[in-house]
Amino acid sequence: MPPAGRVRARRHLDRGGVKAAPFDYLRARSPAEVVETLAADEGAKVIAGGQSLAPLMALRLARPTLLVDIEDLHLDTVAVENDGLRIGAGTTHRTLERHATVAQAAPLLREAASLIGYPAIRVRGTIGGSLAHADPAAELPAALVALGASVVAVGPAGERVIPAADLATGFLTTTLEPTELLVEIRLPAARRGSGAAFCEWAPRAGDFAVAGIAVVVERNPQGVCAAVHAAACGVGSTARDRSEAFAGVIGERHARDSLLRDVAGRFDHELLGLLAARALHRALERAA
Amino acid sequence: MKVNVKLEVNADPAEVQVEPRETLLDVVREHLGLTGAHAGCEQGSCGACTVLLDGEPVRSCLVFAVQCENKPVTTIEAFGRPDALHPVMDAFRRHHGLQCGFCTPAMVLTAIALLAENPNPAEDDVRQALAGNLCRCTGYAGIVAAVLDPTARP
Numbered sequence: 022m023p024p025a026g027r028v029r030a031r032r033h034l035d036r037g038g039v040k041a042a043p044f045d046y047l048r049a050r051s052p053a054e055v056v057e058t059l060a061a062d063e064g065a066k067v068i069a070g071g072q073s074l075a076p077l078m079a080l081r082l083a084r085p086t087l088l089v090d091i092e093d094l095h096l097d098t099v100a101v102e103n104d105g106l107r108i109g110a111g112t113t114h115r116t117l118e119r120h121a122t123v124a125q126a127a128p129l130l131r132e133a134a135s136l137i138g139y140p141a142i143r144v145r146g147t148i149g150g151s152l153a154h155a156d157p158a159a160e161l162p163a164a165l166v167a168l169g170a171s172v173v174a175v176g177p178a179g180e181r182v183i184p185a186a187d188l189a190t191g192f193l194t195t196t197l198e199p200t201e202l203l204v205e206i207r208l209p210a211a212r213r214g215s216g217a218a219f220c221e222w223a224p225r226a227g228d229f230a231v232a233g234i235a236v237v238v239e240r241n242p243q244g245v246c247a248a249v250h251a252a253a254c255g256v257g258s259t260a261r262d263r264s265e266a267f268a269g270v271i272g273e274r275h276a277r278d279s280l281l282r283d284v285a286g287r288f289d290h291e292l293l294g295l296l297a298a299r300a301l302h303r304a305l306e307r308a309a
Numbered sequence: 310m311k312v313n314v315k316l317e318v319n320a321d322p323a324e325v326q327v328e329p330r331e332t333l334l335d336v337v338r339e340h341l342g343l344t345g346a347h348a349g350c351e352q353g354s355c356g357a358c359t360v361l362l363d364g365e366p367v368r369s370c371l372v373f374a375v376q377c378e379n380k381p382v383t384t385i386e387a388f389g390r391p392d393a394l395h396p397v398m399d400a401f402r403r404h405h406g407l408q409c410g411f412c413t414p415a416m417v418l419t420a421i422a423l424l425a426e427n428p429n430p431a432e433d434d435v436r437q438a439l440a441g442n443l444c445r446c447t448g449y450a451g452i453v454a455a456v457l458d459p460t461a462r463p
Contacts, residue, residue: 068376141441
């Protein structure tokens with residue numbers, strides 16, 4: 022602590038500076054309490070890491086009257102169960118980057134998480150927050166669509182499982198009900214013969230990507246590409262499934278130049294096409 | 310609505326009465342007088358308000374103080390003294406890693422956290438780690454050189 026003499030007179034909160042509008046605060050103790058609170062107060066909003074919500078509140082683009090903090094719900098477990106990976110919605114991007122289970126069972130999520138914002142953002146920001154916020158430039162929603170993930174939401178009527186591809190409906194808009202809390206993400210664990218890559222382009226490290234794409238390839242036991250799943254971010258109003266652009270890759274073994282050119286040419290967005298070819302090349306190498 | 314929040318700041322217990330909308334930055338600067346964390350953009354763009362929360366760098370303008378109940382907070386004031394600089398600070402001084410100094414406390418804290426996790430970072434690791442901290446004076450070359458200097462290791 023500094024000596025008392027160094028403590029300055031407190032500036033008035035509303036004079037100068039950038040400050041959120043007043044709100045009340047509740048530390049929820051259970052998902053049920055979150056759901057009840059959201060149902061009782063339409064000005065209530067859930068806060069996890071707050072790395073998207075806090076800036077919106079500072080700029081007063083969002084003005085919730087009650088923040089429901091879900092940190093004490095400890096929704097941050099990562100576990101492999103019955104061949105599938107289950108990730109608590111409160112798991113931070115930093116944990117996705119560092120967790121050995123994620124590195125093994127979903128290396129694409131590790132790569133996508135490492136591209137989000139800056140280290141100081143990734144320490145606080147969460148996977149559930151990214152999905153619920155539904156920024157079209159966000160990496161994790163695209164990665165989860167490409168991986169065929171689903172999300173679990175808890176609401177007044179109980180639990181509901183939503184495919185990640187059906188979650189976002191538009192810019193910052195999802196199919197989550199105002200009374201629902203996203204609690205878990207479920208996805209198949211990476212299989213032998215699968216490979217994935219996330220490629221994006223941003224003007225500076227940590228900026229929102231102008232375009233990005235997640236590509237997952239699966240080789241059969243003979244080494245032939247049997248399936249490709251892909252989803253793009255930054256170029257539409259939601260993370261979009263773009264698997265159809267990779268149909269010509271099925272049955273191929275190698276990322277030949279002509280194959281990469283063909284894939285790139287299937288995208289109207291020139292930069293996205295280039296990134297798609299790059300991600301496909303990396304994914305095929307990683308699946309070797 | 311005022312809320313009582315207990316924190317541990319630079320290894321000392323602290324207790325403050327805050328409005329929920331007051332950020333961790335407001336608490337360290339205005340309640341505790343620790344003015345090394347700087348209020349730049351106050352919307353998460355510049356990184357000048359970086360402090361360590363649970364030992365990890367965070368933007369203190371993007372964390373409400375009420376979210377920090379019982380968490381350890383470390384500010385730049387925990388490191389070095391004017392007559393005994395922390396090794397990272399001294400490397401910044403020798404490599405001309407600062408001019409006006411506004412971004413410096415946050416740069417130093419971010420560098421300290423990076424070196425704690427990765428004692429031998431490559432230049433790209435340093436640039437990635439510092440990417441969220443804006444400096445409008447130096448052009449970053451001196452800052453990167455300071456963090457790469459082996460004598461910056463604590």
